[in-house]
Amino acid sequence: MILRDIVTIVLIFIGTSFMVIAGIGVLRMPDLYIRMSATTKVATMGVGSILLAIAVYFQELGITSRALATVAFLLLTAPVAAHMIARAAYFTGVPLCNLSIADELKGHYDLR
Amino acid sequence: MSLTGLILYGALPLLTLAMLFAFIRLVRGPSLPDRVIALDLIATMAIGFTAVYAIARNQPALLDVAIVLALLSFLGTVAFASYLEKRI
């Protein structure tokens, strides 16, 4: 197992563990908004590290550039998607869990 | 233990396990946005899965599939979101 493989496998396992954490997070978190924070951030990190593993493993310009392009692309789209869903959820009145202390957004939007 | 062996019997099962969790959320998810998030998570995990499998099988071509998925997966979420907003 040469150095390149070791680094690849380490990165892959980091990514996979992130994924599992995201999975557990989405299952156990009490309400939608907290779950979303878990999934978006953690999953993107997971994929990021796996793609880094690809860049390390294949060491070719073409492939590494595409891998990095994917990471960039994901970093761009994931937050936007999360934002859109949170917006829609909030507007359609998805309740916050009972543990939440305050709803700072209340009153700011003219909810129909 | 060879790299591929490690991946096939280590990383991939874990990834699919995570996918199973996301799917359980999709089934249980009380409101629609929960399901949408679960679907989005499954899509991201699919990207990861493809990338890992590309390494395991030493096939860089699979990376393009990951790119396409990355490009398009968030479209579904946006579509669901716009539908929800329009309906209220």
Added chain:
Amino acid sequence: MSIVLACLSGFALAVASPWLYRLARGATGWLLALFPAGLFLYFSSFLGTCIAGNAVYTAYPWIPTLGIDLAFFIDGLSLLFALIITGIGALVILYAGEYLHGHPHLGRFYAIILTFMASMLGVVMAGNLITMFIFWELTSISSFLLIGFDHQREQSRAAALQALLVTGAGGLAMLAGLLLIGQANGTFALPHLLSQGGAVRQHPLYLPILLLILLGAFTKSAQVPFHFWLPGAMEAPTPVSAYLHSATMVKAGVYLLVRLGPVLGGTEAWHYLVTTAGAVTMVIGAVLALWQTDLKRILAYSTVSTLGTLVLLIGLDTSLSIKAAMVFLLVHALYKGALFLVAGAVDHAAGSRDITQLGGLARAMPITATAAVLAALSMAGFPPMLGFINKELLYEAKLQAPRASELITTLGILANVALVGVAGIVGVKPFFSKRHTTLQHAHEVAPALWIGPLVLAGWGLFNGLWPDVLVNPLITAAVNAVQPEITSVELKLWHGINPVFGLSVITVIAGVGLFLSHDLWFRENWRAWLLQTTSRISPQRLYELGLVGLNKLARAQTRLLQNGYLRYYLLTIVATTIGLVGYTLFMPGLPTVTTESKLDILVHEGVIAGIIILATIMAVTTRSRLAAIAAMGTVGYGVALLYILFSAPDLAMTQFAIETLTVILFVLVIYRLPRFALLSSTPARIRDALVALLAGGMMSLLVLAAVAGPFQSHLAPYFAAHSLDLAKGRNVVNVILVDFRGFDTLGEITVLSVAALGIFALLKLRKEH
């Protein structure tokens, strides 16, 4: 070459006749009649060759691969028919010109009648079975058009349809028979068939072939179960009835039986089937003829009886019976044609065809009366007429019938007595019985209307007195064409006193007695009772019930299959697919599904498969549509992952892209659907579930079977090898899609485009409503 021209020129003239009519107006009848007369002379030039017993055969390749060529074959038999067709054709066209004078569609009438004549000539002169069949169907079609000529009237339309359905169905059966004969002999060419006829008789399928051909002949020649369309066909204008439904078209069946006699005849089945059918038709036709009141219907039923006699004679299959049939063919054409034209003249002049009202027209219509009497005498079989010789021959043939000759002769006498009575009723009564109704305005008809009957009746007299001048050679030629041993036919008026003459005298006396006592037994109530009882079980009623049943079946079937519910369409499609796939799957010979193929799937593959199955179950059971969409999204991603596991990047890419776009489409559509409601009842849902499970199960079994079997496809290596050098591309999938199988992709994108335009139209259309 000249034969083809002669036969097909009729069609050309038919096309030209409407314009000719617009030009020549009244004289078209005379002009057009010259054409068949010319053909008559042209065909009689063949008499010489045919008497010597050899035939003329010319063939032009038409569909060589199927062995069908435009072939014409003239021998004695077809010559006899050709002369009848053209001779009577000329007189009928002349007659029609006057009879339908001033009719708005007379030009069209000429066109159709000429088409009929040409196709009839085609039938009798065709040298190839299939060409004959084509002309045969053409005659059916022109008969349909002619019967329904006066299309304003509902009955004529119904009668035309009835005639077409019956003869058409028979024609279809006959086509099957002809094809089988062609297959048995390897060729459709007639001369070849006639020379080695034995092959069909030994053929295992001989009986079905015989039945099919007989079906075609019996429907065309109105034998008993199928006779009801002929009286119905009297709705046609009288020249048509005279020409098609007495002299020529109905004889096509008889021609077919005689022509295929050497090929199919001579066996027990042939003898019994044909003879019984002929005898039954002969008797029923004669009996029913007596009880009709309308002049044309009486003649129609007597024609049915005559056709029965002809078929009977062919069934007897002795050289004497064939000779008798040929003579009777000619005699009947002459006197029946004349009587029909007389009936037309009477109708034209006196305005009615009901025999109970007609009487004493002789003084007003002397020439027509003479023609009528002469024809009636020939029909009754009085000495100077050809009819007498014919009756003698009939009795002789029946006496010497190989089997059951007594029964056949008695039936023959019975029928002939009835026919003599009918001859009296039709030919003599309207003219000479005292007039008891107010028909003063009866007047002699225009010459064109009495030339036809007079010539035909006169011809009957002339041939009777001097038979050897024309009749003998013609009949010899006709009989030689069919019977192998050449026998010279001498018809003499006088055979001396012998049993046959005795029978003939008895028949005449009984017949005249029957005629004179017409007013005694012809009670209206008896007639009504008879017609009422027979109509209940008559084939006519079966035909009508058949049509009603057919409509009901069609309506029921449409209600069942096209009931407008999408789910039933889906259900039927899926069910049929399962049935067919299941059947082929469990047919013996297919590699059975081996259960012991070891399960070497890895953990992650198993989990993905599990997720797909769970997602499907969720999609089916969930109550919220969006959840269903999400579930289906998961299924799509799962399948795409499977593609990746089997390293098919192209497929995975497309699947992911399609998945996303489907989600978008669903979301757009869902927005407009009504609130989610459980519409179908539980039993319906269970049924759907069952069908779905079956379909899924069947498909997986299919896949397992495909995988289990030895997979030796030589396509994959070929494409892989040539992908680079031929198509200059390493990605085999795309190369196949775009280059090797480009044509299929072209088809696919066209289908896609049409689908898109369809959806666009549907959506746009909906907005307007």
Added chain:
Amino acid sequence: MVSLILSTAVRYIFPLQLLFSIFLLLRGHNEPGGGFVGGLVVAAAFSLVALANNVWTAQRTMGVNPRVLIGVGLLAAAVSGLQALIAGQPFMTAAWIARDIPVLGKVGTPLLFDFGVYLVVIGVTLTIIFTLMEE
């Protein structure tokens, strides 16, 4: 309720998606990709724009009516096949340009055919999506 964040994000993502789809189309012959997937990516891109703002902006950015694209695509595919007939060979035989073009490598009628498929797929998908959205 157009979300400002989404429309700005789309303004960056959209060109990337178009670029990637052209990339997919052109190298389809050698690596995974091709007219079909490329077309789908473009269709997804334009529907994203339509979702982010509204259908009419998407149609304006596209410039051409999707149904026209279907026609042009089919024409391109047919022409790439017909040229073989004109050259006397059986329909659809490929004809290649001799010299290798630096970026694309071998160029020939199959590429034109692939381009035809590309346009048809875009046309078909967008016709359906835009018609649905227009209501």
